[in-house]
Amino acid sequence: MSRLLLNKRFALSGLLLLVLVLPLITSNAYMIRILILTFIWTIAVYGLNLLAGYTGYLSLAHAGFFALGAYTLAILTVTVGLSYWLAFILTLVFTSIVGALIGMIALRTREHFFAIYTLCVGYIIYLIIYNWEGMTGGVRGFIGIPSPGSIGPLEFNSQISNYYLVLFFLVLTIVVIYRIVHSLQGRTFMAIRNSEDLAKTIGISTTKNKLIAFILSTFFAGLAGALFASFTRFIGPEISNITMTFDFLVYLLIGGIGTLSGPVIGTFIIVWISQELQFLQDYRMLVFGPILVILIIFAPRGISGFIIDWNLKRKAKKQQIESMKDMENNQEVKEG
């Protein structure tokens, strides 16, 4: 067990080191750009994972909250003219508050109703962004969002500096999610996922905890959206579209819903495959759609979950063999 943990830790630090030095060894600006976007999607997918994976509530408004974060940052920095980091913090506060308000109502519904309700909420956000031209620029999109302001001596004008900034937020997100999942709070979410009625009977306030999960999920969606806006510096209403939510879902499902490493694995693999299959662009769902269906039937916890289960099975088998050997030995001793 300790060796496995050591291996894991070793692999993790190796991976971190790799992404840290990557911009230094490659000068491929396109690749760095794709990596930055992947980091941003991953943050959003972690938010979705907390709600759909750990708490069991499939929210289909996630792209809406992502767009809410992006547009709030754009409006606060450009239209209102606040300094970047103040606007950044206000964006996170604002998306969380909107998340809390919508969550309070949405979470009164359960299962199918929740999915349909959030689907409609997402659609309303899209229609508002699309139609409210005065504020959001409508179809034309929102142009001229500033890149992150400097903190002391740190400036974020270049692509490389943006890379490290987004990477910092990604690592922070993973650490926070790790702490949450392994805390009592995380156990509470999982209890609700496994059986809401059972959770209630052991004294968990499901209303309160579901709301916490919902707010956290919108918080990370907003964070990703804000980073996205200041990185691409141009946003259009399509980022709030339902297809974006479906993209997040594909990343999460393929990586492994309800697992810690799932969002990273899924997002990286799918973005990478999409890059390889550039010619498929519009038709990529011809491949990912069936993969999604097959996975949900045969490996509902995605790649990550599949590996975890496989490891557990192997270990169980090993134990079984060992115990059988022990028994045989004992018998031999008795007979002898």
Add this chain to the structure above:
Amino acid sequence: MDIFFQQLFNGLTIGSVYSLVALGLTLVYGILHIPNFAHGALYMMGGYITLTMMQTLGLYYWLAIFVSIVVVGLIGVLMERLVFHHLRHAPPIHDKIAAIGMLLFLEAFAHRVWGADYLEMATPHGQVVSVFGITFTLQRLIIIVAAVLVMFTLYLFLKKTYMGMTVIAMSQNRAGANLVGVNTNKVAMLTFFISGALAAIAASLSSPINLVFPGMGHLVILKAFVIIIIGGMGSIPGAIVGGYILGFTESLGATYISSDYKDIIAFILLVLILTIRPNGLFAKGGQS
């Protein structure tokens, strides 16, 4: 006043289409408790297949619709067999995700095969009719009449035939139906066939007045969800009444409030309803 009746007539047309789509959705929900997000894709396939039959094989409109009904019905059956059947014991979140996967696949498929263009469907019934000061094309009248006929046939099928009654029995109590010898697998397939057929009919009827394109199912399916929540998930009369209510609300809302925001009406209606009644308007006591 003329405008009012004209809009009432338009509402009846849209409402007929909505009702047909919502009926298919509610039937599947009643039997298998799956919110079939892929239903909109079936609707879209229905439109495309009718169009292809008319254009490449030169089939007559009604014959093309018949082919479309069979094909889309079979796609529905395949969905049940290949996907939902395997997920019947899985947590409810899995059904939804699988349905989304199929939706994405079918849409990309249509995109690949027929392109992203908006296609027009010619109808042999384009004549303009004028009755009591209301002017409309014959196609619109046909939509209304055909929809009513289909609903009536479906009603007769469900109430008067043995096969139809098994569907009702299974929606009332799956285990009970199984106990008295109903083959639940067959009924599930039958239900998906009917559901696909209804989607194909709705799409084929409405395509001449709308257009055919890969995303044509999006709004319709979302609205169908609104309808079956208003009408009670799984309730057949609820789906029909809800469809017409939404049709009227939209066409009157577009005239008297704002045509830009007419699509948002349904969703605001839904958000309001679920805010006040989290289990839908006509939920049968107790939480599901």
